[in-house]
Amino acid sequence: MTLPSQDSSAVTKARRRFPSEAPARPAPVHALPRLPYALNALEPVISATTLAVHHGKHHQAYVDKLNELVAGTAFAGLTLEDLIMRTAGTQEHTGIFNNAAQAWNHAFYWRCLKPAGSDAIPEVLGKMIKESFGDLAALKSEFAKAAIEQFGSGWAWLVLDGAKLRVVRTGNANDPLPHHLRPLLALDVWEHAYYLDYQNRRADHVHAVLNKLINWEFAASNLA
Numbered sequence: 001m002t003l004p005s006q007d008s009s010a011v012t013k014a015r016r017r018f019p020s021e022a023p024a025r026p027a028p029v030h031a032l033p034r035l036p037y038a039l040n041a042l043e044p045v046i047s048a049t050t051l052a053v054h055h056g057k058h059h060q061a062y063v064d065k066l067n068e069l070v071a072g073t074a075f076a077g078l079t080l081e082d083l084i085m086r087t088a089g090t091q092e093h094t095g096i097f098n099n100a101a102q103a104w105n106h107a108f109y110w111r112c113l114k115p116a117g118s119d120a121i122p123e124v125l126g127k128m129i130k131e132s133f134g135d136l137a138a139l140k141s142e143f144a145k146a147a148i149e150q151f152g153s154g155w156a157w158l159v160l161d162g163a164k165l166r167v168v169r170t171g172n173a174n175d176p177l178p179h180h181l182r183p184l185l186a187l188d189v190w191e192h193a194y195y196l197d198y199q200n201r202r203a204d205h206v207h208a209v210l211n212k213l214i215n216w217e218f219a220a221s222n223l224a
C-alpha cells in the first residue's frame with residue numbers, strides 16, 4: 001500500500017523564510033517498553049546479562065531505527081500494528097517493516113515470559129489446547145520443533161487461526177499479523193536471545209523456556 005506523501009513544499013518554503021526557526025524535533029513516537037520483571041528474574045533460564053543486552057541493546061535498536069526511518073514521513077504517528085500491516089510484503093518499505101515488526105514482536109515476547117512459570121493453564125485456553133493438540137505435552141513438542149527447526153533467525157508462535165490453535169514459525173522479523181493470525185505466544189530464536197547463555201544449544205534454551213518461563217495467563221488473555 002502506498003500512502004499519500006506529505007506536502008513537503010510548504011515546509012521547505014517555511015524553512016527558507018525562517019532558517020533560524022527550524023521546528024523543534026518531535027519526540028520519538030515509539031518508545032522501548034519496560035520489562036514486566038527485573039533483569040535477573042528469569043535466571044537461570046535466561047541470564048540478566050542476556051536480558052540486559054536483548055532488551056536494552058537489540059530491542060532498543062529496533063525502536064530507535066524505526067523512529068529514524070519514519071520521522072518526517074507519512075508513516076510517522078502510526079502504531080506498530082498499522083506499520084506492520086501497511087508495509088508487509090512491500091519492497092520499498094522493508095526497513096520500516098523489519099524494525100516495526102521486531103519492535104512489536106519483542107514487546108509481545110517479554111510478556112510471554114514470567115518468572116517461575118508453571119503448567120497451570122487458564123481453563124478456556126486449556127480446553128482449546130486439548131481440542132487442537134490433544135494435550136499440553138503435544139503442544140510443547142510441536143512448538144519446540146518449530147522453534148528448533150527454524151533455520152536461522154526467527155520466531156515460533158502459538159496462534160489462533162479462526163477457532164483453532166496452531167503452531168507456526170516465521171523467519172527474521174516476520175510475524176503472524178499480516179496473515180490474519182492472532183498471536184497468543186511467541187518465542188524468539190534469534191541467536192541474540194540465547195547465545196550468551198547456551199551458545200549453539202538452541203534446543204536446550206527452547207525446552208527450558210517452555211518448561212519454566214511461559215506465561216499462560218498472558219497467552220489466554222490474547223484470546224479475547
Ligand SMILES: [Fe+2]
Pocket residue numbers: 054058106188190192193
Ligand atoms: Fe530478539
